[in-house]
Amino acid sequence: MSSRSLPADKNKTPIVQEVIPFNVPYTTGLEFVYMPQAVTNKHTAGDGPFSFQCKGWIEKSTGVLHTLMVNSCTSALEIAALLLELKPGDEVIMTPYTYVATANAVVKAGGVPVFVDIRPDTLNIDEGKIEEAINERTKAILVVHYSAVACEMDTIVSIAQKHNLVLIEDAAHCIFSSYKGVELGTIGQLSTFSFHETKNLCCGEGGALNVNLEKYYRRAEIIRHGGTNRARFIRGEVDKYTWVDVGSAYMMSDLNAAYLWGQFCRADQILHARTRLWQRYHQNLQEGEDQGLFRRPVVPTECIHNGHLYYLLFHSREERDFVIRYMSERGIHPVSHYMPLHDSEGGRKFGKTCGVLQNASDLPHRLLRLPLFVSMADRQQDRVVEILYEGMLKR
Numbered sequence: 163m164s165s166r167s168l169p170a171d172k173n174k175t176p177i178v179q180e181v182i183p184f185n186v187p188y189t190t191g192l193e194f195v196y197m198p199q200a201v202t203n204k205h206t207a208g209d210g211p212f213s214f215q216c217k218g219w220i221e222k223s224t225g226v227l228h229t230l231m232v233n234s235c236t237s238a239l240e241i242a243a244l245l246l247e248l249k250p251g252d253e254v255i256m257t258p259y260t261y262v263a264t265a266n267a268v269v270k271a272g273g274v275p276v277f278v279d280i281r282p283d284t285l286n287i288d289e290g291k292i293e294e295a296i297n298e299r300t301k302a303i304l305v306v307h308y309s310a311v312a313c314e315m316d317t318i319v320s321i322a323q324k325h326n327l328v329l330i331e332d333a334a335h336c337i338f339s340s341y342k343g344v345e346l347g348t349i350g351q352l353s354t355f356s357f358h359e360t361k362n363l364c365c366g367e368g369g370a371l372n373v374n375l376e377k378y379y380r381r382a383e384i385i386r387h388g389g390t391n392r393a394r395f396i397r398g399e400v401d402k403y404t405w406v407d408v409g410s411a412y413m414m415s416d417l418n419a420a421y422l423w424g425q426f427c428r429a430d431q432i433l434h435a436r437t438r439l440w441q442r443y444h445q446n447l448q449e450g451e452d453q454g455l456f457r458r459p460v461v462p463t464e465c466i467h468n469g470h471l472y473y474l475l476f477h478s479r480e481e482r483d484f485v486i487r488y489m490s491e492r493g494i495h496p497v498s499h500y501m502p503l504h505d506s507e508g509g510r511k512f513g514k515t516c517g518v519l520q521n522a523s524d525l526p527h528r529l530l531r532l533p534l535f536v537s538m539a540d541r542q543q544d545r546v547v548e549i550l551y552e553g554m555l556k557r
Contacts (some may be wrong), residue, residue, distance in 0.1 A: 179493040182546060187359040187366075188432065188536035192424030200420040208413025209396070212420040219426050220355070220370055224345040228373040230386055231419060235334045235356035235369035236263040237412040241385050242330050242352040242371060243271035244408060246301050254325065254330075255295050256304040257287040258504040258515075258522045264306060264332050265503050265513060273301070275513040277504040280522045283460040284308065285529075288521070289317040295516035296321075302328040305350070310470040311461050312341035315349050333372075337363055338433050338468040351375040357422055362436055362468055365422035368414050385409040435536045436469030439543060442531060443472045446547045455554050468495050472532045473499070479527040481557060486530060487547060488553035494546055496530050 200206055213231045221231040232238045246254070254268045260275035265275040278291040285308045292303060303322050305313045322329040331353035333339075336346040347353040352375075357368035371386075373379045383393040389409025394400045414422075425432065444458060451458045457475040461467060476482040482498070489496055502522045503509040533546055 170481065180542070181493045182495065182533050182538075182542050183535075184495045184531070185360050185498050185532050186537055187364055188425075190424050190428040190431075192427050193421045194424075196420040196424050197417055200416045201449065203416070206417045207415055210416030210419065212416050212423050213414055214368075216320050216414075216419050216422050216426060219396035219423075220372070223429075224348050225373040226345075226348045226353075226371070226374055227376065228379045229517065230371045230373065230382055231414040232369045232371055232386060232412045233414050233418070234367050235332075235354050235358070236267070237410075238369045238371035239263055239267035239332065240270060240410075241382055241412060242354065243267040245352065245381060245384050246271065246273070246328060248273035248301060251299055252295070252301045253295075253299045254302045254304050255292055255300060255516075257306050258502045258509065258519060259285055259500055259526055260332065260503065261334070261337070261500060262295045262506075262508065263433070264304060265509070268304070274299075275304075275503075275509075276300070276517045277509065277513055277519060277522070279422040279517060279519045280525070282521050284311050284462065285521075285525060286311065286313040287318075289314045289321070291517060292318065292321055293325075296325050296327070300325065300327060302330055304332060306329040306332040306334075307336050307339065307346050309322075309459065309473065310335040310467040310554075311459070312339065312465045314347055314462075315341045315344075319349065329549065330354075334358075334369075335361065335470045336468065338429070339359075340466045342464045347372050348374060349403040352378060357418075357425075361427075362432055362470055363425040365414075365418045365424065365425065368418050368422055378398040381407065386412045424426075432536055433468055436534065437467075438469075439534055439538055440467075440469035440472050442540070442543055443534070443547070446544075447474070447550075450551065450554065453468075467532070472534050474532070475525060476528045476530065482528050482530050484557050485550065485553045488556060489546075489549050492549050494533065494549050496532050496546075497549075498526075499529055499531055500526060502526050513529075 217229045252273045253276045255276045266273045279288045281288045329350040331350040333347035334356035339346045353372040355370040357365045384407045389407045390403045392403040395403035504515045
């Protein structure tokens with residue numbers, strides 16, 4: 163564990179404090195077994211043995227119809243957006259509180275992201291605001307399950323069905339999370355997972371596209387294979403492959419898949435560790451919420467999450483920023499999160515808003531994420547809580 167020396171009074175012994183980073187990518191040890199196997203297999207590019215093992219694991223674990231392993235969740239979102247076959251001016255309704263890739267995928271496919279406000283409790287898209295944003299140009303609803311806590315999917319599915327819209331889940335945070343017993347990433351016709359190094363299961367950079375509607379799967383294969391019918395060639399369905407559609411180099415390498423397979427083999431262990439740490443935060447910070455110092459995450463009873471992240475909401479941006487500075491000066495590194503897309507230069511240029519986005523304009527500026535990683539010791543977590551409370555008293 164790294165440490166740093168703090169400036170000390172010349173009459174005092176220098177104080178050395180342990181640095182507690184926001185994230186430490188977890189390794190199970192199996193990564194160092196399987197990655198050399200990928201090299202030995204002499205297949206380190208996409209669609210190798212480990213890629214197919216990962217694909218099968220996701221399909222079996224979640225019950226989704228088809229999974230395609232890709233090099234990032236961004237790539238999965240881009241494929242999903244291309245499958246919509248958007249025409250200029252076509253619109254996709256989404257939350258403004260998400261990573262820019264969610265909106266970029268729609269823009270790159272030729273569409274317009276339409277931002278509606280978020281709920282003040284879960285910070286997910288406000289399902290009550292969606293229908294007023296629908297018009298003749300609307301083609302899809304793209305939901306993001308923030309912090310692996312599900313959106314109100316019954317209402318959203320009903321709206322999508324009523325208006326004949328495609329439903330896409332950006333489930334980047336969500337492996338092993340569910341809504342009313344149904345796995346997130348399997349409810350929409352299309353959905354995405356992330357395996358970035360900050361996620362629960364990781365491989366540096368990686369993602370998956372889940373396809374729950376057969377009509378999309380063959381075209382998704384083509385787009386993922388650079389716009390060619392190479393997948394059919396691999397299956398022996400054609401004697402050569404050729405360019406047939408738009409596409410790009412979206413496949414996950416088998417080296418990354420080998421690393422990820424090492425994570426999948428210890429998935430239950432990782433899930434237990436993260437949810438235990440999340441619950442410890444939640445218990446240890448209840449007093450602060452009871453005293454009105456901040457607000458803890460809200461998890462509706464119908465939602466089961468995977469302990470992906472733990473955040474607090476403060477009364478003001480100034481208060482949040484003070485706490486970040488105070489903790490950082492003492493070797494602890496909390497961070498903020500997404501800035502609302504509708505208020506950004508790109509959001510104003512490429513997207514549009516529906517109604518007043520009061521919550522989305524306010525809440526992200528008051529949010530702080532606390533360090534949380536599988537190898538985090540209880541004493542480290544206790545110190546995070548101690549310094550957080552100390553900073554609030556100083557404030």
